[in-house]
Amino acid sequence: MRCPYCGNEDSQVKDSRPTEDGTAIRRRRVCIACGGRFTTFERVQLRELTVIKRSGRRVPFDRDKLMRSVQIALRKRPVESERVERMVNGIVRQLESMGESEIEAGLIGRLVMEGLKTLDDVAYVRFASVYRDFREAKDFESVLGELNADSE
Structure with missing residues (x-):
C-alpha cells in the first residue's frame, strides 16, 4: 500500500478489524520509510x-x-x-x-x-x-x- 505522506510502497499492518457493519476490513498501517500512520479499508467487490x-x-x-x-x-x-x-x-x-x-x-x-x-x-x-x-x-x-x- 502506497504511503499517502511520502509515496513509499512499503507499509506494515499494525491492526486489522472488521467495520461495524462487517462489510469491510479496517487496517491501521505504518510506513516503513517515514513512519507515517494511516488507515485503509478493504471491501469485497x-x-x-x-x-x-x-x-x-x-x-x-x-x-x-x-x-x-x-x-x-x-x-x-x-x-x-x-x-x-x-x-x-x-x-x-x-x-x-x-x-x-x-x-x-x-x-x-x-x-x-x-x-x-x-x-x-x-x-x-x-x-x-x-x-x-x-x-x-x-x-x-x-x-x-x-x-x-x-x-x-
Missing part, C-alpha cells in the same frame, strides 16, 4: 460495474464518487456518518446483486434519492436539484410537494 451516463459514455463505477456526492448533499446536516455509510453500502450491494455489469446512471440517482429521503429531507431536495437538473423555483416546489405527500 462482487463484480466490476460500469455506469452508463446519460450521454451514452461508459465509466467504471466509483464507490468513492457516490459517497462524495451523498456527503455534498448532506453537508452541514445532522446525520451520523455511520448511517451514511450504511446507506451507501446498501446501494452498492443492490447494484452488485442485480446481476448486471452495466448500470444506468439514472438508476443510481434514484437509489440515492430513496436513501436520502429516509435520512434527511433537506439533503434529498439538494440532491434532487442536481439529479433532476432544476432550472427554476417551481422545480423545488414540486419536490417539496412530493415530500409533503409522502409524509401525510
